[in-house]
Amino acid sequence: MIDTMLDTILASTSGDSLTLTSSLAVLGSALIIGLFISLIYLQTHKKEGYSSGFTITLIMLPAIISVIILLIGDNVARAFSLAGAFSLIRFRSAPGEPKDIAYVFFTLAVGLACGMGYIAMAALFALILCLIMLLLYYTNFPNPRSNAMSLKITVPENLNFQGLFDDILNTYANSWHVKRVKTSNFGTLFEVAYNLNLKQSIDQKEFLDELRCRNGNLNISLTSKEYEDKIYA
Numbered sequence: 686m687i688d689t690m691l692d693t694i695l696a697s698t699s700g701d702s703l704t705l706t707s708s709l710a711v712l713g714s715a716l717i718i719g720l721f722i723s724l725i726y727l728q729t730h731k732k733e734g735y736s737s738g739f740t741i742t743l744i745m746l747p748a749i750i751s752v753i754i755l756l757i758g759d760n761v762a763r764a765f766s767l768a769g770a771f772s773l774i775r776f777r778s779a780p781g782e783p784k785d786i787a788y789v790f791f792t793l794a795v796g797l798a799c800g801m802g803y804i805a806m807a808a809l810f811a812l813i814l815c816l817i818m819l820l821l822y823y824t825n826f827p828n829p830r831s832n833a834m835s836l837k838i839t840v841p842e843n844l845n846f847q848g849l850f851d852d853i854l855n856t857y858a859n860s861w862h863v864k865r866v867k868t869s870n871f872g873t874l875f876e877v878a879y880n881l882n883l884k885q886s887i888d889q890k891e892f893l894d895e896l897r898c899r900n901g902n903l904n905i906s907l908t909s910k911e912y913e914d915k916i917y918a
Contacts, residue, residue: 711751715799718811719747719792725815726788729822743788747796754800836879838896839903846877849899857892858883
């Protein structure tokens with residue numbers, strides 16, 4: 686009895702011809718589920734911020750894809766015609782984070798399911814995945830446990846930088862290593878770059894002040910490794 690009921694709920698409602706009722710049901714369900722996904726995205730991106738245009742895109746995409754699937758139906762010639770038309774469109778936007786791209790594919794999958802008539806399946810899929818995203822967000826599962834940083838210290842050419850900052854780094858960092866050394870300002874300055882894992886309880890101002898006393902108060906930059914990877918990705 687239960688298996689029959691589940692098969693009925695998840696059965697496809699697609700047919701050979703479109704009706705106003707079925708088309709509105711597919712479009713409305715796609716918009717509602719897209720809105721639900723967009724609200725989950727807003728909730729899980731409060732700290733790092735988000736683009737208003739991207740949240741609107743998450744609402745529109747399922748409806749757009751579902752309408753495309755409705756128009757194609759079982760017509761192979763129509764499918765190739767639409768594929769050729771959409772191949773002329775070029776999207777010019779900066780590459781987003783992997784999580785944002787996953788949300789785009791999420792909404793595409795929901796739109797495909799709604800367009801094929803599997804509305805209940807689309808709603809169930811969206812509910813389960815959104816619950817998982819909320820669980821990961823509130824448990825801080827993706828947040829790094831270590832304090833990985835990138836440190837760049839400018840040193841004058843008359844100062845031997847080898848071993849100059851070792852004692853300070855050993856005091857404030859759990860681990861560290863030299864990543865790169867390069868010259869700048871026509872060879873009058875050295876830039877020494879470190880990858881380090883800072884201790885959680887340190888005062889970063891005191892750390893930088895001690896380094897400034899050693900390098901003649903020249904430029905020092907301390908950047909989170911995650912932020913640096915985004916810049917140079």
